[in-house]
Amino acid sequence: MSIEIRNITKSYPGYTALDDISLSIRTGELIALLGPSGCGKTTLLRIIAGLETADKGSIILEDKDTTNLPAREKNVGFVFQHYALFRRLNVFDNVAFGLNVRPSSQRQSKSEIRDRVMHLLQLVQMEWAVKRYPSQLSGGQRQRIALARALAVNPKVLLLDEPFSALDAKVRLELRRWLRKLHEDIHVTSIFVTHDQEEALELADRIVVINKGKIEQLGSPQEVYDHPANAFVYNFLGNVNVFQGRIRNGKVVIGDHPVDTPHLLDGHEEKNGQAFIRPHEIGVSRIRSSESDLVGKIRDIRIMGSQIGLELETTGFEKLIEAEIPRDTWRNLQLNRGDEVFVTLNKVKVFTGDYEI
Amino acid sequence: MNMTLFKGKQRKILPGFGLSMGYTVFYLSAIVLVPLSTIVISAFGMNPETFFGAISSPRVLASYRLSVSTALLASLFDAVAGFLTAWTLVRYRFPGRRILDALVDLPFALPTAVAGICFATLYSPVGWLGQFLAKINMELINKPSGIVIALIFIGFPFVVRTVQPVIAELEPEIEESAQSLGANRWQTFRKILLPHLFPALLTGITLAFARGIGEYGSVIFIAGNLPFKTEIAPLMIMTKLDQFDYNGASAVAFVLLLISFTMLILLNGVQRWQQKAYQ
Ligand SMILES: Nc1ncnc2c1ncn2[C@@H]1O[C@H](COP(=O)(O)OP(=O)(O)O)[C@@H](O)[C@H]1O
Ligand SMILES: [Mg+2]
16 A cells, blocks of 8 residues: 655644655555654654644545544554553464454454464464463564564554664564565565664665654665765764865865865855765775875774774864774784874765754 | 562662561551451450351341442442543643542541541532432432442542552553554453453452441441441441440451451452463
8 A cells, every 4th residue: 555645744832743744655665764763753653543643734545535534444553662562462362453353244253363363473473472471572572473463454554663672682683684574575565663774774665864853865775875865864874974174166175184075066155064974985004095095093993893993083184083994904904003094085975054963 | 479588699689678577577466467366366255156146136237238238339439430530640631630639549538537527418408419419309318328428438549549550551552552453442441451450440449348348437427327227337346335245346346357358368369360361
């Protein structure tokens, strides 16, 4: 089912949680809503599900205006951050709940319900837990039951509100990949809310970046990551060095270091700008490879796993530069704290205007 | 769980266990057990004939019947009213909520005789409410129904205060997911909320019931205390004491004590059985 979100606006006293949001989602797509905490992601999801009413705008599910339908008539599956399982019901009854509460004219027979529940438990790999109670399951297992419960009623769309954020890193990663695979199998139109950019990048067909109740960018993970629309998106999609500078004649001057910015050639007057450089787009070497290399000194080395983080002090820049290099490079160069190195800025992205982080 | 408290490792985490346990035992003994045991001892000290004679006289039996039935009715009513009040207090924000919340405790704080006099004035045929009731030929004074009204008042906070925290810990998301799955309000209440609140509700009902059986002060002013009609069991104790029939009084008291204890033990059993299923 496609989802059409039109001009949704929602204010709380003294605060605009959603500011004229429009978005269309294609059938079978998995969309990630990505944004910092408090930007309105949950509010949007709750409005789609009918758990909250919008001040303005409409929600259209497959050509049908469902804006004013109550939650129970929307047929939207909702997976909550903290599972919201029914504690007094066992796993079977949790998953069967949506099937059991149907009006008797539409209700399936007991054996049909049983088959459907077992099928779903198989899908989420939890058949073994059919008699357990939620309190006897781990967080990841509970969330899978919550997902099975939501899918049991064949929802038109599936809404997931930071479903993995309460889980520890390893389980989170596992479930993320598992969910991606599951989505490929069942292809239910889904909106996945997260504040974790990695999760969004890995999971989604398209990403919607939201900030302060507004959409900042919409695009495939690659588009959003490689061509961020603005400073906010660039900053939000991963670690980044930010430098204040002046833009003049197609060059941005950071400290006393000029960097070419061909996309900002327009106009001759000086403008304020900001340069963004991702840590892994900084090269470090023992020998000078070009005229524009900076000379830097290693202030600190952090071992982060497969990557090594370096803090570099350079003459031109007043702030320390954060760089990340592969572990092998680090080992080959035999870098130590205090060493002098040449620093290459491979990819600098400059945005004009003042933007506060 | 209790057993681990006695192990050395736990004692370090919870310092002062010995002291506080000793205090608890002493307190319970001095305030609760010793006075209660006098009743038990004197009941057992009686010869069986006096004992059974005292508790099986028709007048005493009638008073037991009255006390149990009015207390039961009142506690069931409290279950509904108390649940609704607790729900309102937890789930909604409205002006005056705090005041309402504080008022719930009034029956705890008010001397029961004061409550009794209030009821008597309020419901007398010329009282604020009584005059309207008189018009529809309904009278509460000197009637079992009046006793029920008084007991509803007395038992009300027990239900509210036991159910309220359980509602507070039930996330609204639980109901919302039920709604999302297509449940209507009644189904959400019946299949999700009620099972969740049932143990607390049962505790509240039991406490209100136990309190209702023993309630004296607020009832005697409104009941009229007519033998066989509106004479409650605690009043029988007073009557017997007035006649210096200490044995009889102890016997009646012993049965009341037995009812209270049975209720509490039953309650404990039900709660354990409930816990076992979900934890
Ligand atoms: N019921 C409410 N009353 C007042 N403000 C609210 C309410 N719900 C959410 N908000 C505010 O709306 C903003 C967006 O909230 P939310 O959608 O939960 O953000 P997110 O899920 O992106 O973290 C937040 O600033 C929050 O404080
Ligand atoms: Mg949220």
